[in-house]
Amino acid sequence: HxxxxxxxxxxxxxxxxxxxxxxxxxxxxxxxxxxxxxxxxxxxxxxxxxxxxxxxxxxxxxxxxxxxxxxxxxxxxxxxxxxxxxxxxxxxxxxxxxxxxxxxxxxxxxxxxxxxxxxxxxxxxxxxxxxxxxxxxxxxxxxxxxxxxxxxxxxxxxxxxxxxxxxxxxxxVGTGQAAKICNNMLLAIGMIGTAETMNLGIRLGLDPKLLAQILNMSSGRCWSSDSYNPVPGVMEGVPSGNNYQGGFGTTLMAKDLGLAQHTATNTKTPVPLGSLAHQIYRVMCARGYANKDFSSVFQFLREQEEEPEKKGD
Amino acid sequence: HxxxxxxxxxxxxxxxxxxxxxxxxxxxxxxxxxxxxxxxxxxxxxxxxxxxxxxxxxxxxxxxxxxxxxxxxxxxxxxxxxxxxxxxxxxxxxxxxxxxxxxxxxxxxxxxxxxxxxxxxxxxxxxxxxxxxxxxxxxxxxxxxxxxxxxxxxxxxxxxxxxxxxxxxxxxVGTGQAAKICNNMLLAIGMIGTAETMNLGIRLGLDPKLLAQILNMSSGRCWSSDSYNPVPGVMEGVPSGNNYQGGFGTTLMAKDLGLAQHTATNTKTPVPLGSLAHQIYRVMCARGYANKDFSSVFQFLREQEEEPEKKGD
Amino acid sequence: HxxxxxxxxxxxxxxxxxxxxxxxxxxxxxxxxxxxxxxxxxxxxxxxxxxxxxxxxxxxxxxxxxxxxxxxxxxxxxxxxxxxxxxxxxxxxxxxxxxxxxxxxxxxxxxxxxxxxxxxxxxxxxxxxxxxxxxxxxxxxxxxxxxxxxxxxxxxxxxxxxxxxxxxxxxxVGTGQAAKICNNMLLAIGMIGTAETMNLGIRLGLDPKLLAQILNMSSGRCWSSDSYNPVPGVMEGVPSGNNYQGGFGTTLMAKDLGLAQHTATNTKTPVPLGSLAHQIYRVMCARGYANKDFSSVFQFLREQEEEPEKKGD
Amino acid sequence: HxxxxxxxxxxxxxxxxxxxxxxxxxxxxxxxxxxxxxxxxxxxxxxxxxxxxxxxxxxxxxxxxxxxxxxxxxxxxxxxxxxxxxxxxxxxxxxxxxxxxxxxxxxxxxxxxxxxxxxxxxxxxxxxxxxxxxxxxxxxxxxxxxxxxxxxxxxxxxxxxxxxxxxxxxxxVGTGQAAKICNNMLLAIGMIGTAETMNLGIRLGLDPKLLAQILNMSSGRCWSSDSYNPVPGVMEGVPSGNNYQGGFGTTLMAKDLGLAQHTATNTKTPVPLGSLAHQIYRVMCARGYANKDFSSVFQFLREQEEEPEKKGD
Structure with a gap:
C-alpha cells in the first residue's frame, strides 16, 4: 500500500x-x-x-x-x-x-x-x-x-x-511526543533558571547585558540566556523587548509541563526541577500571566514594589 | 602609587x-x-x-x-x-x-x-x-x-x-563574586534539568544520543546538554564517561549554591530553581555523592533497583 | 430497588x-x-x-x-x-x-x-x-x-x-477519592517538613525530644510531629523506632502523591509543596527506600557520612 | 553575682x-x-x-x-x-x-x-x-x-x-533561636501545604468545611488546618475571615524562613520544603502580599481569573 x-x-x-x-x-x-x-x-x-x-x-x-x-x-x-x-x-x-x-x-x-x-x-x-x-x-x-x-x-x-x-x-510511536515534551521541559527549566539568575545578578550590582555576556561564554549558557533572554533591553527581537507579547504563551508552556508531569509520574521518573517549573507556570497562569510569553517569568519574579519591613517578632 | x-x-x-x-x-x-x-x-x-x-x-x-x-x-x-x-x-x-x-x-x-x-x-x-x-x-x-x-x-x-x-x-567590588555565583547557579540548574530530562526521555523510549542531538538543535539546548552531557555514553571526554570521577565535585557545587542562597536571601531575590538545586546537591552530599562530579545527579535520579509495588491502600 | x-x-x-x-x-x-x-x-x-x-x-x-x-x-x-x-x-x-x-x-x-x-x-x-x-x-x-x-x-x-x-x-462521586488524596498529600508534606525541621534543630544543638515537645505545643504542630515522629527515639510504637519497618510504605505514598499530581494538573491547581513531596518520595523509591515506612524520609535527609571538603574553586 | x-x-x-x-x-x-x-x-x-x-x-x-x-x-x-x-x-x-x-x-x-x-x-x-x-x-x-x-x-x-x-x-546559647526558627519553618510548610490541599480539594468538588473536618480527624491534621485555616469561611476569628489582615505578616515569615535557610546552609542540612516555602513567601512579597497575613498564600495560589486556552502548539 x-x-x-x-x-x-x-x-x-x-x-x-x-x-x-x-x-x-x-x-x-x-x-x-x-x-x-x-x-x-x-x-x-x-x-x-x-x-x-x-x-x-x-x-x-x-x-x-x-x-x-x-x-x-x-x-x-x-x-x-x-x-x-x-x-x-x-x-x-x-x-x-x-x-x-x-x-x-x-x-x-x-x-x-x-x-x-x-x-x-x-x-x-x-x-x-x-x-x-x-x-x-x-x-x-x-x-x-x-x-x-x-x-x-x-x-x-x-x-x-x-x-x-x-x-x-x-x-x-510516541517518541515524537517524548522528544517534544523533553525539550519543552528543559526549555522551561532553562528559562526560569535564566530569569532568576539574571534577577539575582542585577540585585548584586551586575549590568544585565554584561551578565548575559559572561553567562553566554561560560558554563551557565543556555538557549534562554543566549537566544531568548528574558530581561528587557538585553536582546532585540525577543518578547522581553515587547512587553512579553507574542512568543510562546505561559498557558501553553504550563500545558506541556503538565504532560511532562503525567509521563514522568506514569514512568516513575523523578523530575524535581521540571515539576517545580510546572508549578511556577501554573501559579503564573493564576496570577495574570496566562497570555504573556513564557519569558515573562522574569517579570513575575521581580520585586513589584518596595514594602517596608516592620519591626518585631 | x-x-x-x-x-x-x-x-x-x-x-x-x-x-x-x-x-x-x-x-x-x-x-x-x-x-x-x-x-x-x-x-x-x-x-x-x-x-x-x-x-x-x-x-x-x-x-x-x-x-x-x-x-x-x-x-x-x-x-x-x-x-x-x-x-x-x-x-x-x-x-x-x-x-x-x-x-x-x-x-x-x-x-x-x-x-x-x-x-x-x-x-x-x-x-x-x-x-x-x-x-x-x-x-x-x-x-x-x-x-x-x-x-x-x-x-x-x-x-x-x-x-x-x-x-x-x-x-x-563584589561583582566578580556575583558573576561567578550567578554562572554556577544557572549551571547547576541546567545540569539537573538536563539529567532529569535525559532520564525522562530514556524512560519514554528515546535513544539518549538522539535525544541529546534533538535538544542541542532546539530550545532545550544548554552547556550541560551539549558540552558536558551527564548520561554515560552520550559524549566522550566528560566525567559521565568516567564514572563521574574528576570534574567539579558535588561538594563544591553545593558550596557555591549555598553562597547563591545567602546572597539571594540577603537581597530578597526569589530563586526557586536555584534553591531547589541547592537542596538536591545537599542531599546528594548526604547520600554518598560528595566527591563525584556534579553531573552524577543523573545517576542519583536513576532508579537503583526494581521494587515491586504492593497491592492495597 | x-x-x-x-x-x-x-x-x-x-x-x-x-x-x-x-x-x-x-x-x-x-x-x-x-x-x-x-x-x-x-x-x-x-x-x-x-x-x-x-x-x-x-x-x-x-x-x-x-x-x-x-x-x-x-x-x-x-x-x-x-x-x-x-x-x-x-x-x-x-x-x-x-x-x-x-x-x-x-x-x-x-x-x-x-x-x-x-x-x-x-x-x-x-x-x-x-x-x-x-x-x-x-x-x-x-x-x-x-x-x-x-x-x-x-x-x-x-x-x-x-x-x-x-x-x-x-x-x-469522586469526592471520596478527593478526600483521601488531599489528606495524603498534606500528610506527606507534614512528614517531610517534620523530618527536615527535626534534622535542622538537631544540627543546631537541640535535643530531639525537647524540640518535638516545643513544636507540639506551638504552631509547628502536626500529626507527623505529635503522633508519628520520624526521629528514632522520640516516640514509641511508631516505625521510626523500628528501623522504619511496617507502617505506610514509601512506594504507596509515592503512588498517592502521583494521583494528587494528576488531579492537580488536570484541574490546573498549583500544588508546589505537594509536587516537591512527590518528587522526594520518587527519588527515595529510586534510592532504596521503596519498602520502608514513609517516615524514613528523616533518614534519607540525614548526612550519611562525613565527607571532607576540598580546598579550591 | x-x-x-x-x-x-x-x-x-x-x-x-x-x-x-x-x-x-x-x-x-x-x-x-x-x-x-x-x-x-x-x-x-x-x-x-x-x-x-x-x-x-x-x-x-x-x-x-x-x-x-x-x-x-x-x-x-x-x-x-x-x-x-x-x-x-x-x-x-x-x-x-x-x-x-x-x-x-x-x-x-x-x-x-x-x-x-x-x-x-x-x-x-x-x-x-x-x-x-x-x-x-x-x-x-x-x-x-x-x-x-x-x-x-x-x-x-x-x-x-x-x-x-x-x-x-x-x-x-542559640537554641532558643533554633527552636523558634524550626517552629516557624514547619509552620510555613504546614500553612502552604494546607492552602494547596484545601484549594485542590475544592477544585475536586469537596466542601471546604467538610474537607477541613476530614483532615482534622486524619493524618493530614496540622495547626494551620485546625487552628488557623487559610480558607475564608472555614473558621472564625482568624485572618482568613478578615481579608488576611492582622496576624503574622508575609514579610516577617519570609524573614524567618531566610534565617532558617542561612542556618540550614551553614550546617549543610537539606531542607527542601523549607527552602521552597521560603521562595514562595519571597515571591508573595514581590507580588503585593508583603503586609497580608501569611495564610494569604491560599489566595495567592487560587486562580485569579479564567483564561481561555488557545488552540495549537
Whole structure:
C-alpha cells in the first residue's frame, strides 16, 4: 500500500483541526499543490480554508472516507481520542493502508493507544508534534519530531517537509511526543533558571547585558540566556523587548509541563526541577500571566514594589 | 602609587593559600618570572612551592610587609576574613598602595567588607574568583571574573593573565563574586534539568544520543546538554564517561549554591530553581555523592533497583 | 430497588480483589454473616478465602450475575477500568439496581467515568477509598471516605461499617477519592517538613525530644510531629523506632502523591509543596527506600557520612 | 553575682528596642513594678515609654552603665551586632555579672558570637526569642524560647514571666533561636501545604468545611488546618475571615524562613520544603502580599481569573 500512496503523491490529503496552528499548516499543503479535504468543529475556520481552495466535509469519518493520508492538529489528548475513536471519528471509516499523522502535542501513551487502534483497522499512525509557533507555521519553518514505524517515515516526511524546515525521526510511536515534551521541559527549566539568575545578578550590582555576556561564554549558557533572554533591553527581537507579547504563551508552556508531569509520574521518573517549573507556570497562569510569553517569568519574579519591613517578632 | 607598581613589574608578588588551586596558580607566576613570597597554614604546601623557588614566610602579615601585590586563594569566607583582618592578617602590616586580589569564591558582601577594611589602610582590594578546576589552574587556562575600582583593573590584569586565559572586568567590588555565583547557579540548574530530562526521555523510549542531538538543535539546548552531557555514553571526554570521577565535585557545587542562597536571601531575590538545586546537591552530599562530579545527579535520579509495588491502600 | 436490597441485608455480597487489603476486608464481611461471592486474578488468594467460606467465581462478570452489592479493592486505575468495563467486567452482567462500591485508591476522574458507565446499566457506583493499612483492615478499623449519590449512602454504610471504624460521607462521586488524596498529600508534606525541621534543630544543638515537645505545643504542630515522629527515639510504637519497618510504605505514598499530581494538573491547581513531596518520595523509591515506612524520609535527609571538603574553586 | 541580682529583684531593668513588640514588653515590666531604663533610635518610641514612667538614656552603652539586667528586642542580626558590639554598644560599659537577654529573632550563630563577646566582659548573654505577635506582647502572653547557661535561667525567667505566658528552656546559647526558627519553618510548610490541599480539594468538588473536618480527624491534621485555616469561611476569628489582615505578616515569615535557610546552609542540612516555602513567601512579597497575613498564600495560589486556552502548539 505504501507504494501506491507514494506514486499518487498529489492525491488529496485530509486535514483535521484548523486552529491557529492547523490553519496555516493546511494552507502550506495547498501551496505545494496537494488537494486538501478538511474539517473542524468551528465553521468559521472551515470557511476560511475553503476560500483557499480546500474541500470541507462534516466529520473526521467523512474525511477518512475520502483521503488515505490524514494530518490532525488538535489542542489536547481528549480531542485526539474523540477525533480518532469517537462515533464520527477517523477510525469509523478509515481505509486500509491509510497514513495518519497526528501533530497535536499530547501524552505519548495516548499516541500509542491511537496507533494500536489504527493498526487494528489496517491503518498506520504516527505522532509528529511540532516545535515553533504560529509564525513558524505560516512560514513553513516548523520542526517536526516524528515517532512511528520506520518504513512509513519517508511517506510522512513528504508531507511534513511542506510545512516545516526540520523533520526528525525519533523512533517508535510516541517518541515524537517524548522528544517534544523533553525539550519543552528543559526549555522551561532553562528559562526560569535564566530569569532568576539574571534577577539575582542585577540585585548584586551586575549590568544585565554584561551578565548575559559572561553567562553566554561560560558554563551557565543556555538557549534562554543566549537566544531568548528574558530581561528587557538585553536582546532585540525577543518578547522581553515587547512587553512579553507574542512568543510562546505561559498557558501553553504550563500545558506541556503538565504532560511532562503525567509521563514522568506514569514512568516513575523523578523530575524535581521540571515539576517545580510546572508549578511556577501554573501559579503564573493564576496570577495574570496566562497570555504573556513564557519569558515573562522574569517579570513575575521581580520585586513589584518596595514594602517596608516592620519591626518585631 | 599605581605607576610605581606597574613600572616595577617583576617585583615580588605575595601569594596566600597554596591548596589544590593556589599552588599551580603560584607556580604560573614563578614561570612568568615573578618572585613569589608565599604562606599557607599547611607546611607541606609551603615546602613544595619553596622547592620551585618561592620564598616562604610565617604569616599573611609578614607577606604584606614584603610585597605590594598579594593574591589570596582560600576555601571560604571565614578563611578570607581571618587572612585579611585576623591578628596576623594582611591588614596588620599592609603597605599603602598595595594591590590585594582575592581569588577565593566567597560571599560578595564579605568581599565588600574586605575592600572597606583595606581602603582604611590605604590599600586596594579586588575580588577575582575563578572558573575552571585544578587542570585549568595548572595550564593557566582559568577564567577570572574581576570586581573592583576600574583604575586598578590593568594592574590586576597583568598578574591574572599569567594564571588564566580569560580575565573579565565585571564592575564594582563584589561583582566578580556575583558573576561567578550567578554562572554556577544557572549551571547547576541546567545540569539537573538536563539529567532529569535525559532520564525522562530514556524512560519514554528515546535513544539518549538522539535525544541529546534533538535538544542541542532546539530550545532545550544548554552547556550541560551539549558540552558536558551527564548520561554515560552520550559524549566522550566528560566525567559521565568516567564514572563521574574528576570534574567539579558535588561538594563544591553545593558550596557555591549555598553562597547563591545567602546572597539571594540577603537581597530578597526569589530563586526557586536555584534553591531547589541547592537542596538536591545537599542531599546528594548526604547520600554518598560528595566527591563525584556534579553531573552524577543523573545517576542519583536513576532508579537503583526494581521494587515491586504492593497491592492495597 | 434500594428497599429490596436493604431488607435482604444478608443476601450475598460480591467482592473483587483479594490482595493484602481486600482479603481481610472480605473476611470481616463473612464474620458479620454476609455470604461472600468473590473473585481475583490470583488463584491462591481465592483459595484462602474459599477456605473461610466464600464462594469463588471465575470473573467479575459472573460475580455481578449473582450479587447485587459488590465491593472492589484493586491496586490502581487501569485495574478498576478492566474489572468494571473489560470484556469479563462487572458491567457486562450487572443487574439493575446493583450497588457497586469501589474501595481502591484511584484518580477521581476514573471514579466518575465508572459511575457514568454504571448508571447507563441502571446500577449505582460509589467510591469509598480507605485510610489505614493491613492491620486496620484485619481489625475492621479502617476509615472509609465515601463519594456518590446521597440516597445510596445508607446502603453503603451498612456494609462498610463491617470493615471499618469510621465512614465519612464526602459528597458526589469522586469526592471520596478527593478526600483521601488531599489528606495524603498534606500528610506527606507534614512528614517531610517534620523530618527536615527535626534534622535542622538537631544540627543546631537541640535535643530531639525537647524540640518535638516545643513544636507540639506551638504552631509547628502536626500529626507527623505529635503522633508519628520520624526521629528514632522520640516516640514509641511508631516505625521510626523500628528501623522504619511496617507502617505506610514509601512506594504507596509515592503512588498517592502521583494521583494528587494528576488531579492537580488536570484541574490546573498549583500544588508546589505537594509536587516537591512527590518528587522526594520518587527519588527515595529510586534510592532504596521503596519498602520502608514513609517516615524514613528523616533518614534519607540525614548526612550519611562525613565527607571532607576540598580546598579550591 | 547571680545572688546579688536575685535579691535586688526590683532594681532597674534595661530595655533596648522599643518597636511594635518591644514597647508593650517594656510596659509589662513597668506594670510589674520594675524600674525601666530604656533607649531606642526613634525618639517618639522613647517619648511614649517615658510617659509611662521609664527613664530614657541616649545609648545602649549608657543603659549598660546603669542596669545589670538588660533586655534587647531588635529587628535583625545587624541591629543586634550594633547594639551589643558597636561604638556605643552595651559591651562598651557593661558591668561584670550583668544578665543580657536578647529577644530578637536572629541567626543563632550571631547569638553565639554575642555570648562569647559578653563572656569576655564578664557578662552573661541569653537568647530568648518570642512566639506571638503584638497582641500577645500587650497581654503578656508571649512564649519565650530561651538558650543559655542553665544556672542563669532562673534569673531570666523572673523577668520573662512578666512579659509572657510560657517560658521554655531550650539548652545552650542559640537554641532558643533554633527552636523558634524550626517552629516557624514547619509552620510555613504546614500553612502552604494546607492552602494547596484545601484549594485542590475544592477544585475536586469537596466542601471546604467538610474537607477541613476530614483532615482534622486524619493524618493530614496540622495547626494551620485546625487552628488557623487559610480558607475564608472555614473558621472564625482568624485572618482568613478578615481579608488576611492582622496576624503574622508575609514579610516577617519570609524573614524567618531566610534565617532558617542561612542556618540550614551553614550546617549543610537539606531542607527542601523549607527552602521552597521560603521562595514562595519571597515571591508573595514581590507580588503585593508583603503586609497580608501569611495564610494569604491560599489566595495567592487560587486562580485569579479564567483564561481561555488557545488552540495549537
Amino acid at each position: 505504501l507504494e501506491i500512496r507514494s506514486m499518487a503523491s498529489k492525491t488529496p490529503v485530509g486535514f483535521i483541526g484548523l486552529g491557529n496552528m492547523g490553519s496555516p499548516m493546511a494552507k502550506n499543503l495547498l501551496k505545494h499543490g496537494y488537494p486538501v479535504i478538511a474539517t473542524d468543529v468551528f465553521p468559521e475556520s472551515c470557511k476560511e480554508l475553503q476560500d483557499e481552495g480546500a474541500q470541507i466535509l462534516d466529520s473526521p469519518a467523512e474525511v477518512a472516507d475520502k483521503a488515505d493520508r490524514i494530518i490532525t492538529m488538535l489542542p489536547s489528548s481528549p480531542n485526539v481520542i474523540e477525533v480518532y475513536t469517537g462515533p464520527n471519528g477517523i477510525l469509523k471509516k478509515v481505509k486500509k493502508g491509510t497514513l495518519l499523522i497526528d501533530s497535536s502535542t499530547i501524552d505519548p501513551s495516548v499516541s500509542k493507544e491511537m496507533a494500536l487502534a489504527a493498526e487494528k483497522m489496517g491503518a498506520v499512525f504516527m505522532d509528529a508534534p511540532v516545535s515553533g509557533g504560529v509564525g513558524a507555521a505560516s512560514l513553513a519553518k516548523l520542526t517536526f519530531m516524528v515517532g512511528g514505524v520506520e518504513e512509513e517515515y519517508t511517506a510522512a516526511q513528504e508531507l511534513l517537509t511542506c510545512m516545516g524546515a526540520n523533520v526528525v525521526y525519533c523512533g517508535q | 599605581l605607576e610605581i607598581r606597574s613600572m616595577a613589574s617583576k617585583t615580588p608578588v605575595g601569594f596566600i593559600g597554596l591548596g589544590n588551586m593556589g599552588s599551580p596558580m603560584a607556580k604560573n607566576l614563578l614561570k612568568h618570572g615573578y618572585p613569589v613570597i608565599a604562606t599557607d597554614v599547611f607546611p607541606e604546601s609551603c615546602k613544595e612551592l619553596q622547592d620551585e623557588g618561592a620564598q616562604i614566610l610565617d604569616s599573611p602579615a609578614e607577606v604584606a610587609d614584603k610585597a605590594d601585590r598579594i593574591i589570596t586563594m582560600l576555601p571560604s569566607s571565614p578563611n578570607v576574613i581571618e587572612v585579611y583582618t585576623g591578628p596576623n592578617g594582611i591588614l596588620k602590616k599592609v603597605k599603602k598602595g598595595t594591590l590585594l586580589i582575592d581569588s577565593s569564591t566567597i560571599d560578595p558582601s564579605v568581599s565588600k567588607e574586605m575592600a572597606l577594611a583595606a581602603e582604611k589602610m590605604g590599600a586596594v582590594f579586588m575580588d577575582a574568583p575563578v572558573s575552571g578546576g585544578v587542570g585549568a589552574a595548572s595550564l593557566a587556562k582559568l577564567t577570572f571574573m574581576v570586581g573592583g575600582v576600574e583604575e586598578e583593573y590593568t594592574a590586576a590584569q597583568e598578574l591574572l593573565t599569567c594564571m588564566g586565559a580569560n580575565v573579565v572586568y565585571c564592575g564594582q | 434500594l428497599e429490596i436490597r436493604s431488607m435482604a441485608s444478608k443476601t450475598p455480597v460480591g467482592f473483587i480483589g483479594l490482595g493484602n487489603m481486600g482479603s481481610p476486608m472480605a473476611k470481616n464481611l463473612l464474620k458479620h454473616g454476609y455470604p461472600v461471592i468473590a473473585t481475583d486474578v490470583f488463584p491462591e488468594s481465592c483459595k484462602e478465602l474459599q477456605d473461610e467460606g466464600a464462594q469463588i467465581l471465575d470473573s467479575p462478570a459472573e460475580v455481578a450475575d449473582k450479587a447485587d452489592r459488590i465491593i472492589t479493592m484493586l491496586p490502581s486505575s487501569p485495574n478498576v477500568i478492566e474489572v468494571y468495563t473489560g470484556p469479563n467486567g462487572i458491567l457486562k452482567k450487572v443487574k439493575k439496581g446493583t450497588l457497586l462500591i469501589d474501595s481502591s485508591t484511584i484518580d477521581p476522574s476514573v471514579s466518575k467515568e465508572m459511575a457514568l458507565a454504571a448508571e447507563k446499566m441502571g446500577a449505582v457506583f460509589m467510591d469509598a477509598p480507605v485510610s489505614g493499612g493491613v492491620g486496620a483492615a484485619s481489625l475492621a478499623k479502617l476509615t472509609f471516605m465515601v463519594g456518590g449519590v446521597e440516597e445510596e449512602y445508607t446502603a453503603a454504610q451498612e456494609l462498610l461499617t463491617c470493615m471499618g471504624a469510621n465512614v465519612v460521607y464526602c459528597g458526589q | 547571680l545572688e546579688i541580682r536575685s535579691m535586688a529583684s526590683k532594681t532597674p531593668v534595661g530595655f533596648i528596642g522599643l518597636g511594635n513588640m518591644g514597647s508593650p514588653m517594656a510596659k509589662n515590666l513597668l506594670k510589674h513594678g520594675y524600674p525601666v531604663i530604656a533607649t531606642d533610635v526613634f525618639p517618639e518610641s522613647c517619648k511614649e515609654l517615658q510617659d509611662e514612667g521609664a527613664q530614657i538614656l541616649d545609648s545602649p552603652a549608657e543603659v549598660a552603665d546603669k542596669a545589670d539586667r538588660i533586655i534587647t528586642m531588635l529587628p535583625s542580626s545587624p541591629n543586634v551586632i550594633e547594639v551589643y558590639t558597636g561604638p556605643n554598644g552595651i559591651l562598651k560599659k557593661v558591668k561584670k555579672g550583668t544578665l543580657l537577654i536578647d529577644s530578637s529573632t536572629i541567626d543563632p550563630s550571631v547569638s553565639k558570637e554575642m555570648a562569647l563577646a559578653a563572656e569576655k566582659m564578664g557578662a552573661v548573654f541569653m537568647d530568648a526569642p518570642v512566639s506571638g505577635g503584638v497582641g500577645a506582647a500587650s497581654l503578656a502572653k508571649l512564649t519565650f524560647m530561651v538558650g543559655g547557661v542553665e544556672e542563669e535561667y532562673t534569673a531570666a525567667q523572673e523577668l520573662l514571666t512578666c512579659m509572657g505566658a510560657n517560658v521554655v528552656y531550650c539548652g545552650q
